[in-house]
Amino acid sequence: MGSTGSIGRQALDVVRQHPDRFEVELLTANTQAELLVQQAKEFDANAVVICREDKYQEVADALTDTKVFAGMDSVCDLVRSDNVDLVLTAMVGFSGLRPTLAAIEAGKPIALANKETLVAGGSVVMDLARRKQVPILPVDSEHSAIFQCLMAAAGNRLKKIHLTASGGPFRTWTREQIASATCAQALQHPQWNMGAKITIDSATMMNKGFEMIEARWLFDTAPDDIRIVVHPQSVIHSMVEFEDGAVLAQMGCPDMREPIQFAMAFPDRLTLNNRKLDFPALGSLTFEEPDFEKFPCLQLAFDAIRRGGNVPCAMNAANEAAVAAYLAGRIGFYDIARLVEEAMDEVSFLAHPSVEDILATHEETFAKAREKV
Numbered sequence: 001m002g003s004t005g006s007i008g009r010q011a012l013d014v015v016r017q018h019p020d021r022f023e024v025e026l027l028t029a030n031t032q033a034e035l036l037v038q039q040a041k042e043f044d045a046n047a048v049v050i051c052r053e054d055k056y057q058e059v060a061d062a063l064t065d066t067k068v069f070a071g072m073d074s075v076c077d078l079v080r081s082d083n084v085d086l087v088l089t090a091m092v093g094f095s096g097l098r099p100t101l102a103a104i105e106a107g108k109p110i111a112l113a114n115k116e117t118l119v120a121g122g123s124v125v126m127d128l129a130r131r132k133q134v135p136i137l138p139v140d141s142e143h144s145a146i147f148q149c150l151m152a153a154a155g156n157r158l159k160k161i162h163l164t165a166s167g168g169p170f171r172t173w174t175r176e177q178i179a180s181a182t183c184a185q186a187l188q189h190p191q192w193n194m195g196a197k198i199t200i201d202s203a204t205m206m207n208k209g210f211e212m213i214e215a216r217w218l219f220d221t222a223p224d225d226i227r228i229v230v231h232p233q234s235v236i237h238s239m240v241e242f243e244d245g246a247v248l249a250q251m252g253c254p255d256m257r258e259p260i261q262f263a264m265a266f267p268d269r270l271t272l273n274n275r276k277l278d279f280p281a282l283g284s285l286t287f288e289e290p291d292f293e294k295f296p297c298l299q300l301a302f303d304a305i306r307r308g309g310n311v312p313c314a315m316n317a318a319n320e321a322a323v324a325a326y327l328a329g330r331i332g333f334y335d336i337a338r339l340v341e342e343a344m345d346e347v348s349f350l351a352h353p354s355v356e357d358i359l360a361t362h363e364e365t366f367a368k369a370r371e372k373v
């Protein structure tokens, strides 16, 4: 799901390198019809969904050997197909929630790249996955790292997670400089080449806040036991500390195909034509405290998960509206955090939201934030 985005394209590159191992059944895309068609042809997909219904004809006309559908409901239907063995969720933002729930409901293992699904609906998603005994394999590099460290720990309980952060493009900037940063500057990520939404989330460090919440759900860890550590080289993808103080780290060059492939081939490891680590060439690895003053979104994420219920959902919805507005040049950088904070204060609190509550909170908060923009 989300095959034309950054993660989707890299996942297909993994398939391209291991055609004996993976077969593409279904591809879904939001708007990029032309690329979807090209992918369907190259990977001989059985079916495709273009979410934007006005692009249906363009895709249908271009594909003769592939079934073509349109709209989000089709995504939710088709992920249940008997031919699907694994669903890679790589859509942008909250839109990933419904199809991810549909896939879990149908008992499909999930390779989860869409972190907003867990940020907004962590409790309902994890409850359903537990009931259906569906594994959720992390694709986010940090969570893949934590998962790999835990695999090496032979069942020992983790004491603390050290979640590493590159610090984003504004790590060394002052608050004043950041306040007047252009969108183009915010889109210049120093380590990772990603889609626009997540790149802005990295600049505000909301992305790291999201990842803390994602880790809380995936590894059933208290937020207080998750420590953010800025590590500009992005070589250590995250670390796990145990009762005795021993720390395991997982390392690699910043290349998303590594965690994507690990989730797709789990529990095996396959060959990958990526850059390998050269330790003498690296010289040194450095670590810093995160700056909660310069990056208020990071604090907001901790506040949201501590308040719990539907507050993280409201945070995510306001952030989605705010980042879209920032990308369109309509608001300033720190307006993103302001809109998020207001949304968290104004949401009608629900301690144990259902799926319907989560969908409603998202809709309402998103609309309200957009109105404020």
Ligand code: MG
Residues within 6 Å of the ligand: 140, 141, 142, 211
């Ligand atoms: Mg990440």
